[in-house]
Amino acid sequence: MSRSVAVIGGGAIGLSIAWRAAQAGWSVTVHDPAPASGASWVAGGMLAPLSEGWPGEDAVLQVGAASLARWPDFGAELETLSGETLFTSHGSLTVALDAADAADLRTVAEWIAGQGYELELLSRAQIRAAQPSLAPNIRLALLAATESAVDNRALIAALRSACTRSGVEFVAEAVTDPAAVAADQVVVSAGTASARLWPGLPVRPVKGEILRLHRRPGVAPAPTMTIRGSVHGRPVYLVPRGDGLVVGATQHESGEDTQVTVAGVRDLIADAQTLMPSIGEYELHECAAGLRPMSPDNLPIIGRVSDRVVLATGHGRNGVLLTPLTADAVVAELDGAPLAEAKSASPERFTFNDE
Template sequence: MGTVAVVGGGVIGLSIAWRAASAGWDVTVHDPTPGAGASWVAGGMLAPLSEGWPGEEHVLELGAASLARWPEFGDRLQRATGCDLFTSDGSLTVALDAADAADLRTVAEWVQAQGHEMRVLTRAEIRELEPSLGPRIRLGLLAPTELAVDNRILVDALHRACVEAGVRFVATAVDSLDALPADRVVLAAGSASARLWPGLPVR
């Protein structure tokens, strides 16, 4: 197959490294502290539908396609490592005031119009679903197909799967992509990516 250098050992970099090594590539991950960046402090929410907004059709399409792939990807990783990744299915977003409630209705109507399942819940429905929520909740938005993972277990599982698949780890920072001796280079360094690829619009 050839060689692959992955710059960045977060969820994206480790996922690519694992799958590439599993497919027969000779893979090296370059990261001084794999999994210690944004992937370690993330919320683990797989919620592209709840975060949708009118005018962002392409973002919603990409997020929904990613969400649809997560169950198979997560199941494969769980089988490979024995780690239990998923913490919930379905997400509930709540509104505390009239402005928040109006925003949730906007999201619900627009996301439903794009063909995705979302339900607006009344106060009574919210209390039935989540009795511990306070009485100030005005409205809820339920996305039953969204998921959540434990991000730190995910990072550990990916690292373990990479090691078992034969991925090598180099704990030195990369100063130039051109200096990497590989057939393919994957840049997955998060906020540091713009330093290695000037002009990359990372925000």
């Protein structure tokens, strides 16, 4: 007996759900007037739940680590199906420029170790040996060897290819009412737009600006792993790509605004150059901004909210990281057997309207 599901939203989350649901035997349609044009298109692609951990955020760490563990098989399957190369680096390095940042790194390392994961502190000399393009005044770094990064745009292309191969149909129209969609089940995975589709859903947009830089001939090569740090209290990251780097990302509570600002570009370039002095010789290829769908507690919202509707949104800065776990969790919900690893992301932790 045929079972149908409509997935509202064609970003990395929606496409991965559609692909996995089709593999599980569902008849799937994806509803999005412009797939892959939202936050997924301008993501950094970091898979870094350990190095971004902080004491007290146990649930955020556990959900992120559970998804990171799925990425090797998930990514390999996608690469085989699509021919795309997804992984751009392996390992991430969080660096400290001053004593306060160094103290924070030690705090994170100790807490992560207590949670059963391993990070390694590197001295100034070890940093220079491992990543010679970084600034010589970096005093300490935290190495997460099991983390990695993926090319977000290659991921989108791979997921679209996998969906097409699995028989997923695409409907290039916006949905304004999930109840009006003709399907047995509906998955709302429309990023920040999800809040307009389900009354009271606590998801808000947070703008993030990124830069894409291309390495020019004769310029020092990019780091071989993701580099994260804080400059003047502003977080900055450098994520390797085949042709250069992605630099990100600003954070602005500015509603639906997706315009790139001069100040945002200025700060990103200055902060990135503080970590990697030679970056000023790279080509500034693209400036872009996207809207992260943020929840109040930095956990995604994944789970059933009615007999017919399942939510998959609120992933904030971790949409790419949480893609495989979210897909597995939603398919489990559709089959009536919720995934234990996604329990802390349940919508039940919030009170909002149902159908």
